[in-house]
Amino acid sequence: MKLLAATMAVALPVLLSSCGSPAPVQEAAAVSTPSVLVEDAWVRATTGAKDTTMTAAFMSLTNPGNTDIKLTSATSPVAGVVQLHEIASKDGKMIMQEKPGGITVPATSHTHLSPGGDHIMLMGLKQPLKPGDEVPLTLTFSDNTTHDLTVPVKPFTEEQEHYHPATK
Numbered sequence: 001m002k003l004l005a006a007t008m009a010v011a012l013p014v015l016l017s018s019c020g021s022p023a024p025v026q027e028a029a030a031v032s033t034p035s036v037l038v039e040d041a042w043v044r045a046t047t048g049a050k051d052t053t054m055t056a057a058f059m060s061l062t063n064p065g066n067t068d069i070k071l072t073s074a075t076s077p078v079a080g081v082v083q084l085h086e087i088a089s090k091d092g093k094m095i096m097q098e099k100p101g102g103i104t105v106p107a108t109s110h111t112h113l114s115p116g117g118d119h120i121m122l123m124g125l126k127q128p129l130k131p132g133d134e135v136p137l138t139l140t141f142s143d144n145t146t147h148d149l150t151v152p153v154k155p156f157t158e159e160q161e162h163y164h165p166a167t168k
Helices: 002-017 023-032 157-164
Strands: 038-043 054-063 069-075 079-090 093-098 104-105 109-113 118-126 134-141 147-153
Touching: 002 147, 038 134, 054 069, 054 104, 104 157, 118 134
Parallel strands: 038 147
Antiparallel strands: 038 054, 054 109, 054 118, 069 104, 069 134, 079 093, 079 118, 134 147
16 A cells, blocks of 8 residues: 555656646747748859959748748858848949848748849958858848858859849
8 A cells, every 4th residue: 555655646746747738839839930941042153253352142031930030131251241232223223232121031931032133242252252162151130040051152154144234
């Protein structure tokens, strides 16, 4: 009888603790949902470019959540200045300029950073970038998350037609 009582004294709290609410599982699922997924990131090589002091990074950003998130900034140790840019029309000409307010990644959708569109500009490069190099890049989002990336450098041969549409 003492053995049965001792066994129940140990087993009962363990059994009762396993009958708790499912809330901790739900909380864990919410915490593990990623904010923005980053895919297919690459940086344009400066090899063969007219201006080897700057380049750009491109990628796909996917927001699986139910709230819009903005890419608010980016940094890289290979550049003196990193800015979020857009291609916009000004006085009938297409120009590249800093994008005010950041780049929106819509809820349950995606945004592509691409040549001729929104992109991350790396200026004041500390060295030329050739295909095969890798660039560290940190992205910061409006939900206070960051992504530390190592981005491959790839050749880009259509610079005149697509990357700087205002120049010929």
